[in-house]
Amino acid sequence: MTLVETPRFTPHAIDHPSEPLKALKFLRTLVRNPLETWPRALFEEPVLRLAMAGRPVLFVMDPALVEDVLVARAAIFPKAPIIQRTIGAAVGTKSIFTAEGADWRWQRRASSPPFRHEKILGFVPAMTAAADAAVARLEGQIAGAGAGTPIDMAEAMMATTFDVIVETMLSGKGGFDIERFGAEITHYFDTIGWVAALAVLRLPRWIPYPGKRRARAGNRFLKAEMARVVAERRAHPSVTPDLLDFMIQASDPETGRAMTDAELADNLLTFVVAGHETTALALTWALWLTANSPSVEQRVLDEISSVAGEAPVDAAAADRLVYTKQVIQEAMRLYPPAPLIPRVASEDTVLGTETVKARTPVYVPVYAIHRHAALWTNPDSFDPDRFSAEASKGRPRGAYLPFGAGPRICIGASFAQIEAVVIFATMLRKLKFASVPGHRPKPNTRLTLRPEGGLPMTVARR
């Protein structure tokens, strides 16, 4: 038998600079899109030392060194100060995402029950229902605006995964204004380039920059919404405990103290934002990549029909949609929703052949590792077969890390993967997505990896 190679879809890649950018250009680009400051060497070398505003930053791409930083010696490489400045400013410096040591450990333990495997499987009907609702909304939009009218799939996916997070982690309670919620998150994220630039220049936080007031007001709105949910829950506890109840009931084993209302609100905001934005982006990029790869799309459709027939995609089916999961994995390789994992050396140390002084930022550039010339063949091409059991054999763990690694690995990793497969399969079997001719979505890092200006696609019924 002769194997016929189907041409692989290779999305237009960013033209990364061959040399590190000079000071002014670096800062201008950092504000617009941090990803475009990344020099090509990040995609070719095992490690790279860059100077940012005269200060060294070590980028680590070699999978063995990545494991050393994130897993083996995680204790001496805590989260970098830039996290406190960007995420801490929004959700406090002592919440599950930002805290360190014992402060972090008990919050992680307190939040774990809803993420156990059996519990996640119980959430699958809510995921299917959110996907069905998304299909109905899109059909409504097509009926209203006409089949050829582009629809922003990034926005559609945000609304869908938001439904899932509120339904599964807050028992459907909250009464949020989803559109306002999404808009305020975007306002905040839009200023991240400025926050990063000020941090690089070691300038104080009070310095004004475009969008700062709106971002602050947005953050106050988000926190107030969370505080309202916490107060309502204190007054009316759930019959079946959800994430918020677990966090309310938890106490620190060392001090015996419980979370204050402000801490609960910060953690809730962390979960709602981290728990829907990232998965929505994985789905958005997966839909777009698949729409450009007819053979991949056909294999997914064939798999869904052989695994689920006409029935809804339930927990058992989700488990058997092996190729569909590979498509999601490959989408997250090319477009990792969390493109950078920033750490800092807390003491003088050595990493491979590099001497690292205490307080040196040590960055794990997931986006570059996922497209690294030494780790992947045709790194910029979309090929879900890379994630078959056979092809994955022997791949070092540090070569693929959409969810991070080590003690701070994403608490929602399994949840997100099952959710993405269920929503993707449920939508794809009912709707046909097509990219808008001539439109080249450009990834932009705003903490997460978003398509700049959204991702318009046309949608039609199958």
Ligand code: HEM
């Ligand atoms: C495709 C979807 C997702 C991606 C790509 C993703 C990615 C990540 C990454 C890379 C980290 C580690 C950051 C670091 O080490 O600095 C992380 C942490 C975290 N994620 Fe996710 N995430 C996703 C979905 C979710 C979901 C569904 C939830 C919750 C429902 C969630 C909640 C969190 C939380 C709370 C943390 C902090 C954990 C800790 O520090 O202990 N994420 N995520």
